[in-house]
Amino acid sequence: MTTVRSVADALDRIRGPATTVTTYGPERDEALHAFLERFDVELHHERLPVPADAGYLTVRRGGEYRGSVPAPVFADAVDPPRGAPWSPEVRESGYGDLGTLLAGARFTSLARPHLLATSREIEDRAFRVGRGTLYAGFQSLSAYRAQLPVYERLVAETDLTVHVYGTADWTPPATEGVTVHTGTSGRETSGDGDAAADEPGAADELGTFWFVAFDGGDDDSMACALVAVEVGDGAYRGAWTYDPALVREFAAYLDATYGADDLEQSSDSSEQNG
Amino acid sequence: MTQQDTLSDLFRTLSHPHRRVVLYYLRAHETASLDGLAECVTGWTESGAGTETGGDAGGYETVRIQLHHVHLPMLTGAGFVTYDVASGDVTLRDLPRVAETVLSTAASVDAGDGELDVDALAASAGE
Numbered sequence: 409m410t411t412v413r414s415v416a417d418a419l420d421r422i423r424g425p426a427t428t429v430t431t432y433g434p435e436r437d438e439a440l441h442a443f444l445e446r447f448d449v450e451l452h453h454e455r456l457p458v459p460a461d462a463g464y465l466t467v468r469r470g471g472e473y474r475g476s477v478p479a480p481v482f483a484d485a486v487d488p489p490r491g492a493p494w495s496p497e498v499r500e501s502g503y504g505d506l507g508t509l510l511a512g513a514r515f516t517s518l519a520r521p522h523l524l525a526t527s528r529e530i531e532d533r534a535f536r537v538g539r540g541t542l543y544a545g546f547q548s549l550s551a552y553r554a555q556l557p558v559y560e561r562l563v564a565e566t567d568l569t570v571h572v573y574g575t576a577d578w579t580p581p582a583t584e585g586v587t588v589h590t591g592t593s594g595r596e597t598s599g600d601g602d603a604a605a606d607e608p609g610a611a612d613e614l615g616t617f618w619f620v621a622f623d624g625g626d627d628d629s630m631a632c633a634l635v636a637v638e639v640g641d642g643a644y645r646g647a648w649t650y651d652p653a654l655v656r657e658f659a660a661y662l663d664a665t666y667g668a669d670d671l672e673q674s675s676d677s678s679e680q681n682g
Numbered sequence: 683m684t685q686q687d688t689l690s691d692l693f694r695t696l697s698h699p700h701r702r703v704v705l706y707y708l709r710a711h712e713t714a715s716l717d718g719l720a721e722c723v724t725g726w727t728e729s730g731a732g733t734e735t736g737g738d739a740g741g742y743e744t745v746r747i748q749l750h751h752v753h754l755p756m757l758t759g760a761g762f763v764t765y766d767v768a769s770g771d772v773t774l775r776d777l778p779r780v781a782e783t784v785l786s787t788a789a790s791v792d793a794g795d796g797e798l799d800v801d802a803l804a805a806s807a808g809e
Contacts, residue, residue, distance in 0.1 A: 456707060457710055458792075459795045
């Protein structure tokens with residue numbers, strides 16, 4: 409795999425084989441279909457004379473059967489839970505099961521709650537592994553503000569290294585283990601907003617993309633990344649992936665472009681390269 | 683063949699959940715492909731209600747092979763379906779009325795939505 413050249417390029421490379429979703433049940437679950445229609449998938453409904461609760465969906469990718477999700481979980485897909493990554497409602501929700509099956513399929517218009525739920529899945533993976541590096545792009549740092557308690561706990565209770573990215577419209581407090589990058593050169597979190605960008609466009613892409621990536625620590629099977637770009641009205645297009653090679657390339661790009669060490673925001677400025 | 687033999691054959695034909703799910707699907711769709719049936723049965727076994735045991739479909743490929751080698755030939759032998767091995771097309775034939783009754787009752791049980799209505803079955807079998 410050649411090197412990822414930008415966040416946009418990373419998104420471009422998340423490209424799974426053609427995905428087909430078939431729902432089975434007494435009638436189409438319209439809310440679920442409306443959700444699935446936001447993805448680049450071929451969508452079918454097959455009527456089965458069973459109660460709605462006994463329905464299910466199946467997913468094929470590249471013609472191969474990949475798995476199924478039971479109907480009682482559909483509501484989680486349409487209206488995902490909004491708790492912290494480690495909360496039981498997130499852990500036990502079926503959103504992640506469906507999300508795993510939809511990896512590699514592009515979405516054209518997802519609202520923030522769904523992106524947040526997908527981000528939670530990735531953060532929870534990082535939390536469970538407890539080591540490795542988590543990369544989180546918030547577009548603007550003010551969006552990080554609401555997530556600060558979550559990220560403070562992530563680094564407090566694990567050996568994770570966390571990198572946070574966003575344009576500097578808010579100055580987060582220093583959190584040990586969390587490095588904040590604003591895409592400007594020099595002191596990245598100085599917040600004076602006058603520093604010239606190292607690379608033109610670098611800060612732009614941070615303001616444009618919502619991304620969360622976890623390198624899996626030493627477990628490739630836990631690597632995952634979400635990359636999305638706002639297309640207006642709070643809707644995003646993008647995709648997520650569980651391809652460890654691609655996640656590694658994306659992480660390498662972020663490290664190379666915005667820095668990998670955590671000198672700026674860490675109150676403990678000792679070297680701590682992951 | 684006695685009535686009792688007929689009933690035994692019927693219950694033997696309908697004894698495997700995969701064969702029942704195939705018939706549930708075909709009663710709604712008339713025709714299906716082998717691949718389509720394998721997907722439906724695998725999903726049902728993994729995820730459908732009434733599979734609180736966790737479901738052990740053995741995976742899509744296993745289900746597909748079993749349908750091809752065991753279940754569809756058996757349903758064909760019972761006269762319930764026609765199976766074109768070359769094309770993979772499966773078509774429902776006219777079912778005996780008792781089979782319709784048993785399947786309707788079994789469907790709700792298999793879907794975890796009902797108890798076996800023995801009276802209805804007995805009444806149907808006695809017709």
